[in-house]
Amino acid sequence: MRAETISIGTELLLGEITDTNTPFLANQLSLLGIDLYYASSVGDNYERLMEVLRRAWQRSDIIITTGGLGPTQDDITRETIAGLVGEGLKVDPELKQNIVCFFAQRGIEMPVSNVKQATVIPSAQVIPNPYGTAPGWWVEKEGRIIIAMPGPPSEMEAMWQDEVFPRLQERTGAIILSRTIKTFGLTEAKVDELITPLSSSSNPTLATYAKLDGIQLRITAKAAKPEEAQGMISKTEAEVRAILGDCIWGVDDETQEGVVGQLLVARGLSLAVAETFTAGFLTNTLATAHDSQSYFKGGLVTTSDEAKVALGLNPQPAGAEVATAMAVLARRQFEASIGIGLDGFTEPAGDAVPYTVFIAIDSEQIKQHTVQSYSGRLYQMKRRAAYYALFDLMKLLRST
Amino acid sequence: MRAETISIGTELLLGEITDTNTPFLANQLSLLGIDLYYASSVGDNYERLMEVLRRAWQRSDIIITTGGLGPTQDDITRETIAGLVGEGLKVDPELKQNIVCFFAQRGIEMPVSNVKQATVIPSAQVIPNPYGTAPGWWVEKEGRIIIAMPGPPSEMEAMWQDEVFPRLQERTGAIILSRTIKTFGLTEAKVDELITPLSSSSNPTLATYAKLDGIQLRITAKAAKPEEAQGMISKTEAEVRAILGDCIWGVDDETQEGVVGQLLVARGLSLAVAETFTAGFLTNTLATAHDSQSYFKGGLVTTSDEAKVALGLNPQPAGAEVATAMAVLARRQFEASIGIGLDGFTEPAGDAVPYTVFIAIDSEQIKQHTVQSYSGRLYQMKRRAAYYALFDLMKLLRST
Numbered sequence: 001m002r003a004e005t006i007s008i009g010t011e012l013l014l015g016e017i018t019d020t021n022t023p024f025l026a027n028q029l030s031l032l033g034i035d036l037y038y039a040s041s042v043g044d045n046y047e048r049l050m051e052v053l054r055r056a057w058q059r060s061d062i063i064i065t066t067g068g069l070g071p072t073q074d075d076i077t078r079e080t081i082a083g084l085v086g087e088g089l090k091v092d093p094e095l096k097q098n099i100v101c102f103f104a105q106r107g108i109e110m111p112v113s114n115v116k117q118a119t120v121i122p123s124a125q126v127i128p129n130p131y132g133t134a135p136g137w138w139v140e141k142e143g144r145i146i147i148a149m150p151g152p153p154s155e156m157e158a159m160w161q162d163e164v165f166p167r168l169q170e171r172t173g174a175i176i177l178s179r180t181i182k183t184f185g186l187t188e189a190k191v192d193e194l195i196t197p198l199s200s201s202s203n204p205t206l207a208t209y210a211k212l213d214g215i216q217l218r219i220t221a222k223a224a225k226p227e228e229a230q231g232m233i234s235k236t237e238a239e240v241r242a243i244l245g246d247c248i249w250g251v252d253d254e255t256q257e258g259v260v261g262q263l264l265v266a267r268g269l270s271l272a273v274a275e276t277f278t279a280g281f282l283t284n285t286l287a288t289a290h291d292s293q294s295y296f297k298g299g300l301v302t303t304s305d306e307a308k309v310a311l312g313l314n315p316q317p318a319g320a321e322v323a324t325a326m327a328v329l330a331r332r333q334f335e336a337s338i339g340i341g342l343d344g345f346t347e348p349a350g351d352a353v354p355y356t357v358f359i360a361i362d363s364e365q366i367k368q369h370t371v372q373s374y375s376g377r378l379y380q381m382k383r384r385a386a387y388y389a390l391f392d393l394m395k396l397l398r399s400t
Numbered sequence: 401m402r403a404e405t406i407s408i409g410t411e412l413l414l415g416e417i418t419d420t421n422t423p424f425l426a427n428q429l430s431l432l433g434i435d436l437y438y439a440s441s442v443g444d445n446y447e448r449l450m451e452v453l454r455r456a457w458q459r460s461d462i463i464i465t466t467g468g469l470g471p472t473q474d475d476i477t478r479e480t481i482a483g484l485v486g487e488g489l490k491v492d493p494e495l496k497q498n499i500v501c502f503f504a505q506r507g508i509e510m511p512v513s514n515v516k517q518a519t520v521i522p523s524a525q526v527i528p529n530p531y532g533t534a535p536g537w538w539v540e541k542e543g544r545i546i547i548a549m550p551g552p553p554s555e556m557e558a559m560w561q562d563e564v565f566p567r568l569q570e571r572t573g574a575i576i577l578s579r580t581i582k583t584f585g586l587t588e589a590k591v592d593e594l595i596t597p598l599s600s601s602s603n604p605t606l607a608t609y610a611k612l613d614g615i616q617l618r619i620t621a622k623a624a625k626p627e628e629a630q631g632m633i634s635k636t637e638a639e640v641r642a643i644l645g646d647c648i649w650g651v652d653d654e655t656q657e658g659v660v661g662q663l664l665v666a667r668g669l670s671l672a673v674a675e676t677f678t679a680g681f682l683t684n685t686l687a688t689a690h691d692s693q694s695y696f697k698g699g700l701v702t703t704s705d706e707a708k709v710a711l712g713l714n715p716q717p718a719g720a721e722v723a724t725a726m727a728v729l730a731r732r733q734f735e736a737s738i739g740i741g742l743d744g745f746t747e748p749a750g751d752a753v754p755y756t757v758f759i760a761i762d763s764e765q766i767k768q769h770t771v772q773s774y775s776g777r778l779y780q781m782k783r784r785a786a787y788y789a790l791f792d793l794m795k796l797l798r799s800t
Contacts, residue, residue, distance in 0.1 A: 012422075013426050013436045013437070013438075014427065014430050015422075015423040015424065015426030015427025016609075017423070018418070018420065018423045019419070019422070019423070022412075022419070023412070023416075023417070023419070024415065025415070026412065026413050027414065027415025030415060036413040036414075037448055038440060038441070038442055038448065039412070039441040039442075040438060040439065040440040041422065041438070041440070042437070042438055043437065048437055048438070052438070187511070188470070188471075189472070190511060192471075192472050193512075193513065199473075207410065207411070208472070209411060209417075218416075279684055279688045280680045280684040280687050280699060280701065281684065283680040283684075283701045284679055284680040284681065284683075287680050287701055287703050288679045293704045297702065297710070298700065298701055298703065298707045298711075299683075299699075299701040299702075300698065300701075301680065301684075301687055301698055301700075302698030302699075303687050303692060303696060303698065304693040304694075304697060304698075306735075307697040307734050310697070310735040311734075334702065334707050335706075335710040354505060373507065375505060375506055376531065377531055377558075380554060382688070
């Protein structure tokens, strides 16, 4: 089955709000194994919405609209669907009563304009909306389904979960599972090149995504039974692991900071960090990690040479020596078993310049430092430095 | 002129990432006075992308695509545009050389697949991409313009600002000016209520936006001449200032940390901070602020009670006393003229819980502390705490 989503509202096309309904529905449809081929946004305009709906009617089996179900003159989704399927709108007395009650419960008389929300066409089944006055529509005609839902994400998501998802699941019956393998230290092009032998498979499929914490691979399998889909994923995962080996650090929802945290907790170790130049991104990543209080002691962040002197550090030149002194300082000040020091420099000009970061790790047993050179936008590269440090520590912890 | 945007990438239709490019472009186009009538997303599929492009070619003057310019087989934007306009792709030797250099600067040999990014068609002018290997295309043919930009928002936005926006502005000639007034300490509903007398104007328009650093009001004026638009904006701004007074802290691109930095520099003062519970967001905000080295000395971040003890602090109960001790500690350790200490607590359960933060400011002349209670999602509320602290300091500096 082919689906298509249409987000309706002029505010979307003025950039005043970000459409979160489309990514939500996209994700949900993929769980159902329904292919989403097109997603569009269109303003509150009858002709243009009709054009988009007509096009969708020609090419898709399921059309899901969000928005345009309000009580004002701008809200034209009902009228346009009625026009598309050639049916007349009529007020449904029961629906009208529901809306009157919705207002009465809040001590308000129903504004006259809201009667519009009680209109239906013969092909439309009403989808209840417990969180607002705009009911949805489920229209079935000529082998196609149009599902019209309200625009506010809280109302739409509740309607989807309670009513629409179960009905669609009944129709599809398919099982789709996916698994994400997370790597660090390789470029996307390199990962693509290495997995070429696997990437032509159409089931399971293999897709790569570049993120700040590395390149991710998503394996997605379709099958009639869960065990079958799981078996396909396991087989491909084993093949991916054989190719990418040590570059893989996690799967699915795992984060580098989470994996490092687990390794530290398992070994009864704690961590403190000191950063110059990376603006506290490593500290922030660790401090916001789930349950990090049990292993993360704290961070010391500074950006100026003067402040480095105040901390007893030799400010120039940036390098392994400063990074090592900082790792020692962090470990001592916060009484942690492991200290990480991050120092670095960049050329003064431009936004996308070569960037060098020095990563030192200090504990009773370990004295290590590494150097990474890479480039990009300064802000992102500073965030990326945190992942170089976490990946270094992860490798060390796994090898000991 | 009618524009249309097309976001390309199967990951968008799987709900794996949220498309922030469309709202960005929608907003930018509205500044240019170009009507955006349709926005679509389509997967990495030649036939479907071709269908969407053909449709756009029929109904729009300007077609803006984002995504699908990468080096992998999935990336088909170039091929599809070439197919649409019936032209052949050829490698541009200069462009290829640029990409080879991009990799060489990073000490990597160019993967063979990246040569794809150096291909062009005769109607395409290349739009430089200083932040990545994917150059953009500006295609003009038969009275239509196709602008193809990379998908990663940082690359796309830079390309847009530096290259595409100026070229489009030249074409439109319309004068649209806007000014953003930034407030803190009022809810969006309160701001809306206060400015009701001004909000019915259709030129200039007045719109409110809720951000973490406060409620923003955007005044937008259209006119034939710049002076005329400027005059309309100045008049409305004066009216807004008369209503919102001291709650206004900045305009346009100003940030709270930037305004605080200017005040500190003008008075020859420096700042250091210490945070528990806010995970280093204040430190990070200050450390990433433009030119903050001249006034920001550093931050001390900790999350665990044990670490507070290691720093010589009394860990419990959280409150003004701990915050004050932290402000003093930060000031002393980093040898700064002003110290800010942030401490806080929240109820352990749930995601949207009441949250209390204690903000202490310490300098030779000033000893102050304030308490803020508010609620929301924990991650956002921790970030918001940084703005409470910056706003406190801003008010203090302005009054002295």
